[in-house]
Amino acid sequence: MNPSLNLLQPYPFEKLRRLLSDVQPPADKTHIALSIGEPKHSSPSFVAETLSANLAHLSSYPTTLGIAALREAITRWCAGRFRVPSGWLDPARHVLPVSGTREALFSFVQAVFDRERGGLVMSPNPFYQIYEGAALLAGATPHYLPCLAQNNFIPDFDAVTPDTWQRTQILFLCSPGNPTGALLPLDTLNKLIHLADEHDFVIAADECYSELYFDEQNPPAGLLTACAELGRHDFKRCVVFHSLSKRSNLPGLRSGFVAGDAEILKAFLLYRTYHGCALPVQTQHASVAAWNDEVHVRANRSLYREKFDAVLEILAPALDVRRPDGGFYLWAGTSMNEQAFTRDLFAQQHVTVIPGTYLSREVDDVNPGSNRIRMALVAPLAECVEAAERIRTFVESR
Numbered sequence: 001m002n003p004s005l006n007l008l009q010p011y012p013f014e015k016l017r018r019l020l021s022d023v024q025p026p027a028d029k030t031h032i033a034l035s036i037g038e039p040k041h042s043s044p045s046f047v048a049e050t051l052s053a054n055l056a057h058l059s060s061y062p063t064t065l066g067i068a069a070l071r072e073a074i075t076r077w078c079a080g081r082f083r084v085p086s087g088w089l090d091p092a093r094h095v096l097p098v099s100g101t102r103e104a105l106f107s108f109v110q111a112v113f114d115r116e117r118g119g120l121v122m123s124p125n126p127f128y129q130i131y132e133g134a135a136l137l138a139g140a141t142p143h144y145l146p147c148l149a150q151n152n153f154i155p156d157f158d159a160v161t162p163d164t165w166q167r168t169q170i171l172f173l174c175s176p177g178n179p180t181g182a183l184l185p186l187d188t189l190n191k192l193i194h195l196a197d198e199h200d201f202v203i204a205a206d207e208c209y210s211e212l213y214f215d216e217q218n219p220p221a222g223l224l225t226a227c228a229e230l231g232r233h234d235f236k237r238c239v240v241f242h243s244l245s246k247r248s249n250l251p252g253l254r255s256g257f258v259a260g261d262a263e264i265l266k267a268f269l270l271y272r273t274y275h276g277c278a279l280p281v282q283t284q285h286a287s288v289a290a291w292n293d294e295v296h297v298r299a300n301r302s303l304y305r306e307k308f309d310a311v312l313e314i315l316a317p318a319l320d321v322r323r324p325d326g327g328f329y330l331w332a333g334t335s336m337n338e339q340a341f342t343r344d345l346f347a348q349q350h351v352t353v354i355p356g357t358y359l360s361r362e363v364d365d366v367n368p369g370s371n372r373i374r375m376a377l378v379a380p381l382a383e384c385v386e387a388a389e390r391i392r393t394f395v396e397s398r
Helices: 003-007 012-021 045-053 055-059 068-081 103-112 129-137 162-167 186-199 221-228 262-275 283-292 294-314 336-348 381-396
Strands: 095-098 120-125 141-146 169-173 201-208 238-243 256-260 327-331 370-376
Touching: 003 129, 003 256, 003 283, 012 336, 045 283, 055 283, 055 336, 068 095, 068 256, 095 103, 095 262, 103 129, 103 201, 103 256, 103 262, 120 129, 120 162, 129 141, 162 169, 162 186, 169 186, 186 201, 186 221, 201 221, 221 238, 221 256, 256 262, 294 327, 294 381, 336 370, 336 381
Parallel strands: 120 141, 120 169, 169 201, 201 238
Antiparallel strands: 095 256, 238 256, 327 370
16 A cells, blocks of 8 residues: 555544544434535536536546537636636636546646655645645645734745745645635735745645635635736646536536646646546536526625624624635634534534644644634525524533
8 A cells, every 4th residue: 555645634524523423412403514615505507407418428438628618618717707818828728627626636736746856735724634635645745834813814925934935846825715714815926926936836726715705896816816917828837726616506516627837737637637537528518507607606605695694793792703705614713622612512502513623733833723613604594593503502601
């Protein structure tokens, strides 16, 4: 077996199962899960209809590059959403469909990281655990940048030494962040691109929560926005990851894309051709329909705004919690150990959350997840409200 498998930590949900395995929750309360970030809003019916209408393609092998119609739809969406000038993004060179961002983020590191050179894969801390696992299995050393409240949950990139930047091969960004919901400002993205040029590393921007924001008139910037502002028409050293899972409530479709630096994507396409993870053709046609429509996305944001408004009104007097910049998580501070909070909350109120330390690592005696919990507001409004009321009752009773 690959010895690097022994370096992988249990996934957060496995840790949660162990934590709660011997706890008996109250039978008179229905279980409400705020632990798993799986969208629960209805999937767009027209996507299912398009999928069904294209089932004849079950008899065809899909190509790894994907159908032209999908790459063109993604290119149009990126250009409009992130203000990329017309013609900069070439559907044949700058866009690659993938089977969801989880698979793509992991395989990207395997394709891009140079084992002979060695060095670091840098990520925010807390983080999506795929970043760490991908780094370890590629032979890299993970390097964690703390996201602390005093810096609005954004890594302090200015504190990174030139030597550390020089050893970095890949910098993972997540904006809005999981679990913090923090957005990286455009000027920060611009600065990171200059650092990537100076120290020769690749920026891998995980933007799968980019379409969950609160101000309908001000969509948040992304890495492609920064490239456009800097006149970087070749998107050198910049790659973004997007998915239909959160944007369109289609986690089961397993459809997303990678876009950016054509030379990197050329090598990534070669890797994926051997990896064997091409999107089924019927899935690609359904994805075209989803990327071409914004009505359902605006409706989706409206549902999340309603839930955040209701839940924050209930929880704010009892917990250290604030509205995030985006995403569907609350990253709440607790007055006690986060694992004890999670365990006791489940035992008394039958509500599950994720302890913050299950999503982060301790570095220099500091763990950004200490005394914090993550709550995913993915359940229906009534369930989220009921969960918030139970959590407030739990906190106030202690």
